[in-house]
Amino acid sequence: MARLKIDRELCIGCGACVDACLYGALALVDGLAVVNDLCVACSACLDVCPVVALSLPAAQDASLSADTASGVWVWIETQHGGAAEVSWEMLGKGRELADARRVELVACVLGSRCQDLALSAGRRGADRVLLVDDPALAAFQTDVYARVLLTLVTAQRPEIMLFGATTRGRDLAGSLAADLRTGLTADCTELSIDPENGCLVQTRPAYGGNIMATIVTPTRRPQMATVRPRVFEPAPVQGDRVPTIERVAMPPVGELATEVLAFVPSRSDENLGQARVIVAGGKGVGSAEGFALLAELAALLGGAVGASRAAVDAGWVSYAHQVGQTGRTVRPELYIACGISGAIQHRAGMSTSRVIVAINSDPTAPIFDIAHFGVVGDLFQIVPALSAALRQQLGDQQ
Amino acid sequence: MVSEMRIVVMCKSVPDTMDVRFDPQTKTMVRAGVATTINPFDLFAIEAALRLREQHGGTVTAMTMGPSAAQRELQDAIAMGCDDAVLLSSPAYAGSDTWATAYALACAVRYMGEVDLIVCGRQAQDGDTGQVGPGIARQLGWPQVTYVSRVCELDLMARRIVVERLLEDGRQTLAAQLPAVMTVLKDANLPRTATLRGMRRAHRAVVPTWGPEITGADPRLVGLDGSPTRVVRVFSPTARQGQVQWITAATPQKVAEGLLAALTAEQLV
Numbered sequence: 197m198a199r200l201k202i203d204r205e206l207c208i209g210c211g212a213c214v215d216a217c218l219y220g221a222l223a224l225v226d227g228l229a230v231v232n233d234l235c236v237a238c239s240a241c242l243d244v245c246p247v248v249a250l251s252l253p254a255a256q257d258a259s260l261s262a263d264t265a266s267g268v269w270v271w272i273e274t275q276h277g278g279a280a281e282v283s284w285e286m287l288g289k290g291r292e293l294a295d296a297r298r299v300e301l302v303a304c305v306l307g308s309r310c311q312d313l314a315l316s317a318g319r320r321g322a323d324r325v326l327l328v329d330d331p332a333l334a335a336f337q338t339d340v341y342a343r344v345l346l347t348l349v350t351a352q353r354p355e356i357m358l359f360g361a362t363t364r365g366r367d368l369a370g371s372l373a374a375d376l377r378t379g380l381t382a383d384c385t386e387l388s389i390d391p392e393n394g395c396l397v398q399t400r401p402a403y404g405g406n407i408m409a410t411i412v413t414p415t416r417r418p419q420m421a422t423v424r425p426r427v428f429e430p431a432p433v434q435g436d437r438v439p440t441i442e443r444v445a446m447p448p449v450g451e452l453a454t455e456v457l458a459f460v461p462s463r464s465d466e467n468l469g470q471a472r473v474i475v476a477g478g479k480g481v482g483s484a485e486g487f488a489l490l491a492e493l494a495a496l497l498g499g500a501v502g503a504s505r506a507a508v509d510a511g512w513v514s515y516a517h518q519v520g521q522t523g524r525t526v527r528p529e530l531y532i533a534c535g536i537s538g539a540i541q542h543r544a545g546m547s548t549s550r551v552i553v554a555i556n557s558d559p560t561a562p563i564f565d566i567a568h569f570g571v572v573g574d575l576f577q578i579v580p581a582l583s584a585a586l587r588q589q590l591g592d593q594q
Numbered sequence: 595m596v597s598e599m600r601i602v603v604m605c606k607s608v609p610d611t612m613d614v615r616f617d618p619q620t621k622t623m624v625r626a627g628v629a630t631t632i633n634p635f636d637l638f639a640i641e642a643a644l645r646l647r648e649q650h651g652g653t654v655t656a657m658t659m660g661p662s663a664a665q666r667e668l669q670d671a672i673a674m675g676c677d678d679a680v681l682l683s684s685p686a687y688a689g690s691d692t693w694a695t696a697y698a699l700a701c702a703v704r705y706m707g708e709v710d711l712i713v714c715g716r717q718a719q720d721g722d723t724g725q726v727g728p729g730i731a732r733q734l735g736w737p738q739v740t741y742v743s744r745v746c747e748l749d750l751m752a753r754r755i756v757v758e759r760l761l762e763d764g765r766q767t768l769a770a771q772l773p774a775v776m777t778v779l780k781d782a783n784l785p786r787t788a789t790l791r792g793m794r795r796a797h798r799a800v801v802p803t804w805g806p807e808i809t810g811a812d813p814r815l816v817g818l819d820g821s822p823t824r825v826v827r828v829f830s831p832t833a834r835q836g837q838v839q840w841i842t843a844a845t846p847q848k849v850a851e852g853l854l855a856a857l858t859a860e861q862l863v
């Protein structure tokens with residue numbers, strides 16, 4: 197039920213609030229303003245009412261009470277026309293959480309012509325897939341997506357909601373949590389259920405990974421978290437599983453204040469998130485030309501080029517390549533760090549890579565603390581030699 | 595609507611170091627020094643706001659919620675070129691999480707009235723969530739444009755801003771209606787340093803302090819009481835176990851061969 201209160205004695209039916217509402221939640225009926233369930237209590241209408249007929253009673257009243265909320269929801273994000281890998285990782289973790297709570301695991305698929313995605317989510321273990329398939333959802337827009345999810349959440353009351361800690365996920369979760377007045381914990385790397393009170397226990401790095409903090413949302417629901425990509429194992433595909441897909445009609449979202457004008461997909465060498473191999477360079481690489489050596493090795497390995505912040509700040513390579521706390525989080529099969537000291541902020545973005553190779557002239561560089569294979573030497577000698585050896589090995593195979 | 599822009603930059607005062615550790619004995623944060631600074635990411639926000647003012651006229655107000663000592667950071671913001679500043683400080687704000695912070699900041703903006711654009715940094719260096727920007731936008735019911743790497747166009751007559759955003763899989767060009775909330779990446783610009791004149795101005799500037807009683811924020815919705823989340827434990831991360839396997843040989847060629855052999859054994863090539 198809408199939290200907004202309308203004093204029918206005071207209302208003069210001027211319609212100012214109807215125009216101010218972004219959500220299409222207000223209308224004039226018989227010359228008086230009435231509110232419907234699309235209201236998110238944003239208060240935009242309060243300011244425009246000339247006679248102060250509108251009010252928002254304390255937000256506590258609208259809380260989704262902890263006793264009635266149920267179910268673990270995962271937002272399935274689209275990237276490159278398919279699911280972002282982190283979505284499957286969240287379904288893996290979400291399964292555990294749902295089992296611990298003995299509730300259902302629900303995947304939310306929003307998009308246009310995304311039936312396949314919904315099927316995949318079902319095969320990855322979701323008990324139920326909520327599918328909102330509409331042309332208006334073709335391009336991701338926080339505004340629209342948040343409104344659609346808000347409608348679903350207020351109608352069905354999940355207890356836990358997970359989003360990928362991606363640009364889209366952080367945006368969407370941040371908006372939704374604000375609307376729902378509930379807790380949101382960013383960039384979680386550990387999630388579990390407290391056996392005593394059933395709360396979601398969320399652990400995340402703070403201060404660039406120098407400390408870890410465990411955070412709970414004791415009373416508000418849903419408990420919301422964004423989840424670091426490449427931390428949890430993706431849910432396996434169960435080919436024989438028959439997904440339960442529930443189509444939900446697109447709710448009215450009213451007028452939009454944003455418009456996507458263009459989208460230019462990133463080049464494949466910038467595509468760090470999907471790369472199996474990443475060859476990364478730091479301050480030690482010394483120049484943009486130095487990065488050409490890394491690009492050559494990356495190409496031979498079919499991988500992408502990564503960089504430390506120092507290399508990005510120096511202008512040798514664009515920000516899209518930055519790995520770390522303020523760049524991308526990656527977890528490739530192989531990460532080759534060349535001339536990177538391994539500052540905590542850099543490690544925050546790559547330390548879970550399956551195999552880490554470090555090439556550094558300084559044997560005391562902290563990168564060697566997390567490397568599986570270490571080479572103490574000059575990258576300008578080692579990297580070309582590695583490319584040459586690789587080329588020879590590839591040539592031999594043909 | 596007026597043709598002069600009114601911009602608010604949200605800047606946070608953070609410890610001037612990343613060298614923060616947790617002392618398990620005392621259960622407190624150990625900070626190498628007590629010095630604070632403007633959150634480095636917010637310098638890009640300030641720069642973006644100043645550039646927009648230079649192109650379109652108007653004023654830039656720096657806003658911080660924090661302890662009274664954060665006044666100093668606001669003076670730094672004025673020294674960089676902001677016209678004025680507001681400090682949100684009150685015992686009632688203590689312990690705010692991102693929801694309560696966004697609420698408190700949004701109430702202050704609503705109290706100011708007639709603001710066209712709010713600019714935030716991508717994330718705070720300490721809290722590191724990037725949630726406050728979107729939170730403010732929703733509290734105000736304004737559109738948000740986040741992770742902005744470039745402001746392409748601002749049309750005050752059409753009340754529209756066009757930006758380029760950096761997403762995982764590409765670059766998106768997005769238009770938003772003003773008033774709006776924008777969060778910027780460090781790609782967006784190169785922040786200027788304070789000028790002598792700016793520093794003199796900052797020295798003279800009087801920064802007002804607003805508590806919830808001034809901005810009209812509901813005292814039950816700010817600070818720890820207004821925060822839906824609770825931090826229940828803080829601890830040091832455990833280092834990765836295991837040892838590095840050194841690849842050594844007489845020549846770079848031999849090292850490369852050794853490394854390649856190891857990677858081949860791991861089925862990586």
Ligand SMILES: Cc1cc2nc3c(=O)[nH]c(=O)nc-3n(C[C@H](O)[C@H](O)[C@H](O)COP(=O)(O)OP(=O)(O)OC[C@H]3O[C@@H](n4cnc5c(N)ncnc54)[C@H](O)[C@@H]3O)c2cc1C
Nearest residue numbers: 478479480504505506520521522523535536537542557575
């Ligand atoms: C809030 C904050 C956020 C940050 N976020 C990030 C982030 O997201 N990502 C990130 O990477 N950093 C980040 N940093 C910066 C981080 O603290 C380090 O400054 C940075 O990672 C250092 O980059 P580097 O290792 O390339 O440079 P350096 O630390 O200067 O290391 C260069 C290394 O190259 C080696 N070297 C030099 N020449 C050669 C050679 N010829 N052959 C082999 N080795 C050579 C040197 O021995 C040295 O170890 C952040 C910092 C802060 C404060």
Ligand SMILES: Nc1ncnc2c1ncn2[C@@H]1O[C@H](COP(=O)(O)O)[C@@H](O)[C@H]1O
Nearest residue numbers: 604605659714715717718723724725726
């Ligand atoms: N206490 C605060 N005062 C002013 N601005 C803030 C505060 N906290 C966060 N912000 C703004 O919100 C951005 C994101 O912060 P966070 O969500 O904490 O990572 C920062 O870069 C600031 O622009």
